[in-house]
Amino acid sequence: MTGLRAVGVLACLTLGASAATIVVRDPTLHPSIPWMLAWFAGALLLHDLVLFPLYAAVDRALVRLPTGPVPLVNHVRVPLLGAGLTLLVHLPGIIRQGGPVHLGATGLDQTPYLARWLWLVLAMAGASALLWVVRVTRRSVAGG
Amino acid sequence: MRIRWRSPIRGPWLTSVLGLVLLCSLPVVILTGLLDWVAYGPGQAIPADVGVLHLPLFDWPTRPSWLFRLTQGLHVGLGIVLVPVVLAKLWSVIPKLFTALPRNPVKAAERATLVLLVGGILFEIVTGLLNVQYDYVFGFSFYAAHYTGAWVFTAGLVLHVVLRFPAMVRGLRSRSFRGELRTPLAQTRPEPPADLVAPEPDRPTMSRRGALALVGGGSLLLAGLTVGQTLDGPLRATALLLPRGRTLPGDFPVNRTFAASRIDPAAVGSGWQLDLGSLQLTREQLAALPQHTAALPIACVEGWSTRQTWVGVRLRDLAALAGVPAPESALVTSVEEGPFARASLTRAQVLDPEALLALRVNGADLTPDHGFPARVVVPALPGVHCTKWVRAMEFRA
Numbered sequence: 001m002t003g004l005r006a007v008g009v010l011a012c013l014t015l016g017a018s019a020a021t022i023v024v025r026d027p028t029l030h031p032s033i034p035w036m037l038a039w040f041a042g043a044l045l046l047h048d049l050v051l052f053p054l055y056a057a058v059d060r061a062l063v064r065l066p067t068g069p070v071p072l073v074n075h076v077r078v079p080l081l082g083a084g085l086t087l088l089v090h091l092p093g094i095i096r097q098g099g100p101v102h103l104g105a106t107g108l109d110q111t112p113y114l115a116r117w118l119w120l121v122l123a124m125a126g127a128s129a130l131l132w133v134v135r136v137t138r139r140s141v142a143g144g
Numbered sequence: 145m146r147i148r149w150r151s152p153i154r155g156p157w158l159t160s161v162l163g164l165v166l167l168c169s170l171p172v173v174i175l176t177g178l179l180d181w182v183a184y185g186p187g188q189a190i191p192a193d194v195g196v197l198h199l200p201l202f203d204w205p206t207r208p209s210w211l212f213r214l215t216q217g218l219h220v221g222l223g224i225v226l227v228p229v230v231l232a233k234l235w236s237v238i239p240k241l242f243t244a245l246p247r248n249p250v251k252a253a254e255r256a257t258l259v260l261l262v263g264g265i266l267f268e269i270v271t272g273l274l275n276v277q278y279d280y281v282f283g284f285s286f287y288a289a290h291y292t293g294a295w296v297f298t299a300g301l302v303l304h305v306v307l308r309f310p311a312m313v314r315g316l317r318s319r320s321f322r323g324e325l326r327t328p329l330a331q332t333r334p335e336p337p338a339d340l341v342a343p344e345p346d347r348p349t350m351s352r353r354g355a356l357a358l359v360g361g362g363s364l365l366l367a368g369l370t371v372g373q374t375l376d377g378p379l380r381a382t383a384l385l386l387p388r389g390r391t392l393p394g395d396f397p398v399n400r401t402f403a404a405s406r407i408d409p410a411a412v413g414s415g416w417q418l419d420l421g422s423l424q425l426t427r428e429q430l431a432a433l434p435q436h437t438a439a440l441p442i443a444c445v446e447g448w449s450t451r452q453t454w455v456g457v458r459l460r461d462l463a464a465l466a467g468v469p470a471p472e473s474a475l476v477t478s479v480e481e482g483p484f485a486r487a488s489l490t491r492a493q494v495l496d497p498e499a500l501l502a503l504r505v506n507g508a509d510l511t512p513d514h515g516f517p518a519r520v521v522v523p524a525l526p527g528v529h530c531t532k533w534v535r536a537m538e539f540r541a
Binding site for chain 2: 074
């Protein structure tokens with residue numbers, strides 16, 4: 001079993017290394033290799049050592065929110081995750097990074113994205129808050 | 145340092161469910177991405193020299209005309225939709241990151257290959273998301289990096305699937321999926337002690353079905369914000385945060401504006417002629433040739449697409465005029481200069497009855513942004529090879 005695993009690991013590393021030769025065999029890409037490696041490692045480290053601890057810490061604060069008859073935690077958690085996810089995926093437009101290429105490709109500037117994202121966040125937060133109020137009201141009407 | 149993991153729902157079952165979703169969907173993203181390399185055609189794909197690391201080569205077909213729209217729309221669209229699933233999967237296994245490296249060298253090496261898997265997918269997500277939003281902050285060739293990263297990731301993925309498939313099946317069998325869907329928060333209990341299960345968890349604040357709904361909801365949200373870039377009409381605007389949810393009023397998207405092409409307006413003015421080698425044609429002469437109408441998509445490697453009604457001269461008619469009625473290939477050159485200012489078409493792409501040198505679109509002359517005086521449109525051809533501001537076509541026997 002260990003022998004098979006060793007073969008598998010070797011095959012995986014061989015494929016990974018032969019993938020790396022794609023950038024090695026093109027001399028014009030050589031100056032980029034350190035940057036590619038930096039972005040590869042950076043993506044990993046940013047996720048594991050920044051993004052995960054950050055959202056875990058925020059979530060720990062959230063679970064201390066008042067429980068009450070209808071706990072608030074998921075009514076904050078869900079829109080917050082929605083906001084974070086859309087921010088993460090659409091960051092370039094929201095912070096207006098890459099404007100000249102965006103303009104050359106589309107003929108449009110990046111002005112609307114920030115306001116659209118804020119409206120989206122507001123809509124998600126508003127819908128979640130409304131739902132919470134409805135749940136609290138129903139609970140109290142029911143005599144809870 | 146000892147971390148107290150708190151989640152009462154983290155465990156093999158939840159990880160296995162997320163793993164199964166990725167196992168079914170990631171191969172689609174990988175394959176459609178590799179198909180894009182084939183679709184670019186021999187000698188034209190970037191990176192050019194990939195050794196044996198490509199799909200078997202074949203001539204990219206012209207039918208169905210929406211083929212590239214589908215494959216590349218799936219690649220980008222599904223890639224975006226899976227972001228929440230990937231993040232949730234990483235969350236579900238993150239305690240393992242903080243455990244000591246195994247002493248057994250094979251197991252330690254096995255752990256090291258997770259760098260290819262996790263680093264690979266995060267690198268692909270980050271470079272892909274930046275590329276479709278025109279943010280080239282990374283400063284290296286997107287094509288080379290994304291293609292190489294894809295194979296690095298695939299290497300890690302294949303080994304991971306081979307080694308962990310039995311554990312996934314065990315995990316899935318350990319609880320009833322239907323049962324979990326019927327289990328509310330009040331009845332949610334931690335999984336039995338196992339890898340990943342917290343020994344001293346907090347009280348649950350979310351059921352397992354709630355967590356799955358949350359991840360699925362995130363995917364649905366991103367799907368709703370992405371699908372618009374492949375639709376025409378008012379629904380296009382639903383891609384609120386993507387560059388291709390927007391168009392200039394009354395227009396459809398372009399991949400490159402006339403201003404960005406840096407073409408001297410005089411070069412596409414009244415003196416413009418199409419060079420067919422043996423003869424030259426003015427725009428009036430082209431317009432006097434038999435015209436054909438085709439409703440064809442422009443589909444971009446960045447995942448967006450749009451279907452429009454083009455009118456122009458069949459490429460095969462131009463080939464016959466140039467004295468090469470059965471060409472093996474055609475080299476199309478643009479007035480523009482740069483890496484995408486020329487494209488080679490295959491025999492089938494030239495001879496397709498709907499392959500046009502378009503002069504008009506939607507009932508009006510092409511605008512400068514859409515390639516005036518003339519542009520190529522070919523069914524299922526990647527948009528980048530539907531050359532605009534065409535200067536010359538060389539049909540090769």
